[in-house]
Amino acid sequence: MQLHWHRRDLRAADNRGLATAAEAGPVLAVFVFDDDVLAHAAPPRVRFMLDALAELRAWYRDHGSDLVVAHGDPREVLPDLAEEYGVDRVVWNKDYTGLARERDAAVRQALDDAGVAREVVHDAIHHEPGSITTNAGDPYSVYTYFWKKWRTHEKADPYEPPTAEQLVDASDLDTRELPTIGELGFEEPEADVQAAGxxxxxxxxxxxxxxxxxxxxxxxxxxxxxxxxxxxxxxxxxxxxxxxxxxxxxxxxxxxxxxxxxxxxxxxxxxxxxxxxxxxxxxxxxxxxxxxxxxxxxxxxxxxNPEVVSQNYKEYEHDIEWHNDPEELQAWKEGETGYPIVDAGMRQLKQEAFMHNRVRMIVASFLTKDLLIDWREGYAHFCEYLADHDTANDNGGWQWAASTGTDAQPYFRIFNPMTQGERYDAEAEYIKEYVPELRDVTANTIHEWHEITDLERERVAPDYPHPIVDHSERREEALSMYKQARGDDEDD
Ligand SMILES: Cc1cc2nc3c(=O)[nH]c(=O)nc-3n(C[C@H](O)[C@H](O)[C@H](O)COP(=O)(O)OP(=O)(O)OC[C@H]3O[C@@H](n4cnc5c(N)ncnc54)[C@H](O)[C@@H]3O)c2cc1C
The missing domain is CATH 1.25.40.80 (Serine Threonine Protein Phosphatase 5, Tetratricopeptide repeat)
Structure with missing residues (x-):
């Protein structure tokens, strides 16, 4: 018997690991709730994951098998299951974060120690790390060159899901109940998380x-x-x-x-x-x-570069002297900055566990370059609220916005949140959807919010805040903060 260990591959179709296991068949599927992984989770993602698992389990049951549910340390759970079910080989798909790689190395060792064969395949991306490199064999740090090669590399076809004959008949197995979100130690998310599965x-x-x-x-x-x-x-x-x-x-x-x-x-x-x-x-x-x-x-x-989860990718001469004002950070998190497009985005995040990409760029620029707050604070907040939080993408996005990443936006290119709002939400429809205090205000006034008088603001939208900072002043401060980090002052 083959065991397929599902992780970030909660599907039966186009699943290379599962197809690999099924080829040797018959295959039994397992999902392990690992507290070390759950420590990095947040309610929207746990909700999404549990719903996806319920659908996956239903798929296996429809095909005469089941998804075994376990809770514990995979280093112990997998060898134990292998022994309990007489498993010949455990198969899983690779995950590429630093933490996942450490965990996988430990699981491989545990299975080796238990004398259980294992196979780890590449599935989550088309082209594995190391397969798209510069001519000198180095990984790319500039996206455009990466893309030029990525697009011409041949892509595999989707894998077929296993047939019922390739699956283990699970009618006599104790496959255990899926836990509730509360049993995993999480509250139901406040956000209306999009459908999973x-x-x-x-x-x-x-x-x-x-x-x-x-x-x-x-x-x-x-x-x-x-x-x-x-x-x-x-x-x-x-x-x-x-x-x-x-x-x-x-x-x-x-x-x-x-x-x-x-x-x-x-x-x-x-x-x-x-x-x-x-x-x-x-x-x-x-x-x-x-x-x-x-x-x-x-x-x-x-x-x-697994260290980028907590460190700047790009080296500056000196540390960036972030201002990190806790009240400004709080206003940003709550969508109460008095910059309408920023506030709309931050409220969309809380309501839907999602934010549109353009708006992610705007709020990230605002946090780092208007509030002069360390990108790691923003990353941590996104991590808590996004249903799609993905270490690589979230980190890449934040470091891009903070001008500390690969291919990052140059430090002197600073989004003007008002112009961005005007350009990408001219009628202020998006803003009004998420900021009800501004629903009766004209789009023009919304886009001039930073310029009109306090009196006028209080008249048209008494419950919506005044801008908490002056963009032009902060822009200058940001420039000098980055110049100082670059050591430009010393060069002058
Ligand atoms: C500060 C910041 C944080 C971000 N955090 C995340 C995150 O945690 N998880 C995440 O998946 N994306 C993140 N992104 C990238 C992007 O915002 C989202 O992938 C996108 O908004 C998701 O919506 P979509 O599926 O409709 O995207 P589409 O535009 O339909 O794109 C299709 C898919 O391509 C990928 N993708 C799109 N844009 C990007 C991008 N810029 N970088 C990497 N992959 C991309 C995603 O997998 C996405 O689902 C972040 C961007 C920024 C600026």
Missing amino acids: TEAARDLLAAFCEDGIYRYGEDRDYPTKDATSRLSPHMKFGTIGVREVYEATEQAKRALDVDAGTEDDGEKESEGEGDDEKPDELESIEEFQSQLAWREFYTHVLFF
Whole structure:
């Protein structure tokens, strides 16, 4: 018998580890609740994970098998299960964070000591760390070069889920109940967390590939345009496989060829218009694929630099002298900064355990460059509230915004939160959705919130705060903070 250990791969289809185990078959699936891993979890993610596990278990049961649920240290649980069920080999998919790698090394050792064979395969990303490198064999620190190679590397096809015949008949096994969120020591999340599971992921992917993917390039930066996939928690927990997602994007390209072909034939007879649309739509799909590649880029960065979880990737001459004002940090967390787009984003985070990418960039820039607060505070807060928190992506995003990461935004490029709001939420629809105090205020006034008088602010929205800082002043302070860290003063 083969044992497949599910971790961040809560699906049956397009699961390389599971397919590998099933090939040798029959395979029994297990999930282990590990307190060391749960110590880094937060209610939205635990909710999402439990729902995904319930769906996965139902899938196994529909196929005459089951998902074994265990709680404990995998170094003990897995050898014990191997003995209890007479397992020949344990198979699992690799995880690339520093902590996961340490844990996996210990589990491998424990299985070796117990004389149980094991196989660890690569599944969560298309191209493993070390497979996309500079010509000198080094990992890339600049995304553009990484992307150029990533896009031309061949991608595997999705893996088939195991058949009922390849699964262990679990009718006589004590597979144990799934715990409740309370039994795992977590409260129900306050946020309305999006639906978990492979079915939900596939629905999102199908809907996105019908429509959003073709306007992604143009619309992805606008939070009200609903032009992104919302797949991020699914990518994090592996409720859908990367090959399946990629295949759907390639299918969207093929659909374009078919449509364009039909259109072209017609157009040739008429005015020959319509050809212009094809490159835009194709570019749009590639823009989306490029985001999938960002995820892999950051996974590689974290793999080769596990210390970035707590340290700047980029060395500055001196430490950055963050100001770290606790009241300003609190105002940011609560969405009470008096900068409408920032507050809308921070409130979306609490309400939905999600925030639109453009707004993540704005709030992260505001924390680090307007409030001059250490990116690690922002990262910790995101970690507590995001359903899609992913060490590699979250860290990459924060360090980019703080100008401390790979390929980071230059320290002197500082987002103006008012202009960003005006550009990406011109009608203030997104802002009004999450900041009810501003619902009766015109978009113009919202975008001028920092410029109008206190009296005017109190008149139009008495319950919404005045800006807690002056952006222009803070911009200057940020520049000198970074210059000092760079040692620029000494050079003068
Ligand atoms: C400060 C900050 C923190 C972030 N924290 C996270 C995080 O914890 N988890 C997370 O998955 N993403 C994070 N991102 C990246 C990005 O904001 C989210 O992936 C995206 O908003 C998720 O929405 P979506 O699934 O609709 O994305 P889509 O635009 O539909 O993108 C598809 C997928 O590509 C990947 N992706 C997209 N953008 C990025 C990116 N910039 N970097 C890496 N991968 C990307 C994600 O897996 C995403 O689901 C962060 C960005 C910033 C600026």
